[in-house]
Structures are given as structure tokens and as C-alpha cells.
Amino acid sequence: MPHSAIRMRSAMELNEAVAASETLVQRLLDGVAEIGRDPPGITRDAYGPGESRAHALLAETARGMGMEVSVDAGANLSMVWRAADPAGPPVIIGSHLDSVVQAGNFDGAAGVIAGMGVVAALQAAGVRPRHDIEVLALRCEEAVWFGLGLIGSRCLLGRLPEGALELRHARTGLTLAESIAACGGDPSKLGAPLRVPATIGAYLEAHIEQAPQLIEAGSPIGICLANPGNLRHPHIRITGEEAHTGLPHRFRRDAALAGADLSLSLERLWLAEEAQGRPMAVTIGRFFTPADRHSLTAVSGTFEMSLDLRAYSPDHLAALEPALHRVVAEVEARRGVTIDLGPRSAAAPGPMDPGLIEALAAAAGQGVPRLNSPGSHDANNFAASGVPTGMIMVRNRNGSHNPHEAMDTPDLMAAVGVMAEWLATR
Incomplete structure (x- = not known):
């Protein structure tokens, strides 16, 4: 058996467990699509019914997997698979569940659901983590709703700009503070970081590509080098x-x-x-x-x-x-x-951690493309706060922020497999 930070019986068992978790991943992808259905596309409004119903679906699933579920002061959803005896800081896998108006289903949502797939695969493979593994559904990544993006991760890491809580929602007219409170958060606690960055072991995010670089390369996934600010x-x-x-x-x-x-x-x-x-x-x-x-x-x-x-x-x-x-x-x-x-x-640029780039590339295997993302993501705020950050880009036809996003679930499962292997051998 290989030495590993997390005990596992065999690499073959892990691969089989990743394949088996595709059923859960597809069910969740279909579930958030139905929640956001807004022909010709998908709308999951931030701090509104669309995003909140998607959070509820993920929370219910996490409880069924034995994960601890909580909501922080920014109304972000945290789902934690606890280590029996934690040997170090948690690893976070995160992204967002909101969308722009009449968009596709996968921008953001695929990353949160990939995190659930990773936990399901490790559980099925008989792995027990030595670090807490936390899946985060971060609120309001899309700037369309308040004229400011990455709001959930800004709340978490104390990066909200002055006056942000007074910004008004494009549909409801509520302030950001009112919107957060309506979703179970506490805007009075957002003047300081909700998490000390030094207490986070790593942040991982899977995200669909937003330019056809992986289509061009003929690769299901790529390792991200940096996100723009x-x-x-x-x-x-x-x-x-x-x-x-x-x-x-x-x-x-x-x-x-x-x-x-x-x-x-x-x-x-x-x-x-x-x-x-x-x-x-x-x-x-x-x-x-x-x-x-x-x-x-x-x-x-x-x-x-x-x-x-x-x-x-x-x-x-x-x-x-x-x-x-x-x-x-x-x-x-x-x-x-x-x-x-x-x-x-x-928003600050998000250069990925060199060590994580190499580790994720090793888990992905020979020849995986390395590329910049054209989009800013919640990963930017983690990287800018000093958290070791890594991203996996997933092949997607037709770009994003439109109804024609076309990610194939097997490509997302390739990203799930890379993250699961990295965690299992960490």
C-alpha cells in the first residue's frame, strides 16, 4: 500500500469510488438546473430564491453524507467532513451557486458540486481524512447583482470594500446588508475576517473554462496558473x-x-x-x-x-x-x-500557489495543459489573502454567462479525480 496522509486501500479503489460518485454529481447538477430554470437559460439570483434553494439542496445532501452544515455571517454555506483527529488546518473546496441572468448551469455550481463528489469518493474508498475537508458554497460571486463580485469570499476573508453593505440588489432593491440578513447571515460581523487565512490549509476550486483553450487542446481539464484581477x-x-x-x-x-x-x-x-x-x-x-x-x-x-x-x-x-x-x-x-x-x-489578481500547481499537475498526469483563466473567481480572494490556492479548469464549449454552456459531466469527474487523489496522497 502507498504511504499517504489519508489511509486508503488502493488507487484502484479510489478510481472506482470517483466513478461511482458521478451519480451524486449528476443528480446535484440536474437539481440546481431545475431550481434555476429560466428559459432560455438558468437564473439563480444571489441572496434570492434561486441561490438560496440551491444552498438548501446542497445542505440536505451534505447532512445525508454525515457532514456538518453551518451558515456564516455572510450567509455562506459550509459543509465539513470532520477528521477523527485533525493533524493540520482544513482543506477547502469551494465555488458559488449564483448565476448571471439566463446563463448556463455550470459556472460556479460545477465547482461546489465537484467538492461534494470528492467527499463522496473518498468516503466510498474507505478514506478517513487527517484534515477536515470543507465544501464551501460562497454567496454572490457574480457582480451583476450588486455591481460588486466575489461577495461571499470577501465576507469570509474581511475584504468587503467600504460602503459595500449599502449597495442595492439589482432586482429586489434591498441593500447588501438587508440581503445577507434575510438569508441567515449577520452583517454586523463583517468588519473583520470570519476566518483567519493562516488557519486554512489550502483552497481548491474547479471551474468551467471561459475561453475554449481546453477545447482547442483536446483536454478534459487544465491546471490554472492565475486568475486576473x-x-x-x-x-x-x-x-x-x-x-x-x-x-x-x-x-x-x-x-x-x-x-x-x-x-x-x-x-x-x-x-x-x-x-x-x-x-x-x-x-x-x-x-x-x-x-x-x-x-x-x-x-x-x-x-x-x-x-x-x-x-x-x-x-x-x-x-x-x-x-x-x-x-x-x-x-x-x-x-x-x-x-x-x-x-x-x-479585485486582486489570483496567482495560484506553485506547489499546488505542481501537485495537481502530478495527480492529473502527463501532458495536462497549464493555462491562465480569463475570469476572476473566489479563488482570487483566497490567493490574495495568503491561502495556498489551486484551480482546475474544466473543458466547456461556448463560454459562460450564456445559456449555451456545455460542460460534460465526465470532464468534471476528471477534476474530481485529481482533487481526490491529491487529498488521498497528501
Whole structure:
């Protein structure tokens, strides 16, 4: 028998147990899909009925597996398989259960359910952990609901920005504090970390890929190297001057053209940075003239848009902020408008732990791709807090944040197998 931190009878038994846990994994994937059904896609609203019903399904399943279930002050769901005699800090496997509106079923949810599959496989293989294994369903990872993302992990690790509890839910209008309280949390306790990062042994997250890198590579899984951090301005407002459509160009202060100019200027910045070997991304998600004022026969005096800037290193992300302000000033001068960037939020980049990269790659076997994720995830906050963090990306056709996500369950089970083997040999 191999030496291991967790006793097991054989690698073959572990592989068989992972295969057997696919039934549980598929049942949970189908269950959260039914909860979120919102044709043509899936909607599980954060701190709302969709996310909460998914939490309830996972909690019921965890109790049936002999796991301890609790809800913290941020309303995150913790499901712990206790070690008989813990020899070290817990290992957390986590992700989120909320979605954007009418999205696919797998972004986030697959990672939480993979954690349940890992515990089920280890239990079936006769393994008893020497470390507590905790599956976390973190609240409100998606920024669409409050204009701020990664909220559950921010709550857990004391990383909520000032004023966050007063942000309002896009559907209910409740503040974040009211929303947390309504789901069993306690916002009065969120001024400090709910967990001391040094007391967490490791954080693992499985997540569907959001660019077709694994489709291209023909691999079911990949080992993540880093997640980008982001700088976000969800409510940019450009103010010019309303005018008749025949007004000559030299007299115009056209807010709509200024919005287009700002967008294309940021794209030029993006391409220039990538040409210098500094990967990043620019996304304009909201882009419109106000519906109550726009007209076919009027130059728009106001324009609204959003901006998400992403980069993989803290220094690069920090350098992009003054670059953004330079671009804004240039567009203002060129177009005769004022640009109010409005509220700002940021998430730190998430470089994965080198030791975990190597350990997960060894468990995955020869030739597994190593790749950056284009998305920011709860893993970012754990990595930024000093917790050893590792991620496994799972093959997925058609990207994410749309109804056409197409992850195959056997590919997710490959990620379950890698995490189970790492835990069994740790």
C-alpha cells in the first residue's frame, strides 16, 4: 500500500469510488438546473430564491453524507467532513451557486458540486481524512447583482470594500446588508475576517473554462496558473450637449460618439499592452443612450456605459488605472464632454500557489495543459489573502454567462479525480 496522509486501500479503489460518485454529481447538477430554470437559460439570483434553494439542496445532501452544515455571517454555506483527529488546518473546496441572468448551469455550481463528489469518493474508498475537508458554497460571486463580485469570499476573508453593505440588489432593491440578513447571515460581523487565512490549509476550486483553450487542446481539464484581477466602473456617465441632428461636427458635444471613442481608445490600449507581452482584457458591458431621452433626430447629450479592466499581476493592474484616466482625459478634450467614471470596485489578481500547481499537475498526469483563466473567481480572494490556492479548469464549449454552456459531466469527474487523489496522497 502507498504511504499517504489519508489511509486508503488502493488507487484502484479510489478510481472506482470517483466513478461511482458521478451519480451524486449528476443528480446535484440536474437539481440546481431545475431550481434555476429560466428559459432560455438558468437564473439563480444571489441572496434570492434561486441561490438560496440551491444552498438548501446542497445542505440536505451534505447532512445525508454525515457532514456538518453551518451558515456564516455572510450567509455562506459550509459543509465539513470532520477528521477523527485533525493533524493540520482544513482543506477547502469551494465555488458559488449564483448565476448571471439566463446563463448556463455550470459556472460556479460545477465547482461546489465537484467538492461534494470528492467527499463522496473518498468516503466510498474507505478514506478517513487527517484534515477536515470543507465544501464551501460562497454567496454572490457574480457582480451583476450588486455591481460588486466575489461577495461571499470577501465576507469570509474581511475584504468587503467600504460602503459595500449599502449597495442595492439589482432586482429586489434591498441593500447588501438587508440581503445577507434575510438569508441567515449577520452583517454586523463583517468588519473583520470570519476566518483567519493562516488557519486554512489550502483552497481548491474547479471551474468551467471561459475561453475554449481546453477545447482547442483536446483536454478534459487544465491546471490554472492565475486568475486576473479586475478594476470595474459599473456606471460611467458621459455628459455632452443635446442638439439637432444637422449640427455640424465642429459644434457638437456628442455623448454617444464620445462613448464610442472611449471604447475604441481602450481597445487600442488593450492591443498595445498585449503586443508588449502583458495580457489583459477590456470589456464594455453596458453601452446606451438613456431610453427616456434618446431620439432618431437628436444628438444625445448623455451616454452611459460600464467598464471592466482585467490583468494578471497587481503591478500591471495598478498601472492600468492611470492609463485609463489618461484615455478619459483625452476623449473629454477631443469630444468636448465630461466623463464621470462613477463608483469603482476592484479585485486582486489570483496567482495560484506553485506547489499546488505542481501537485495537481502530478495527480492529473502527463501532458495536462497549464493555462491562465480569463475570469476572476473566489479563488482570487483566497490567493490574495495568503491561502495556498489551486484551480482546475474544466473543458466547456461556448463560454459562460450564456445559456449555451456545455460542460460534460465526465470532464468534471476528471477534476474530481485529481482533487481526490491529491487529498488521498497528501
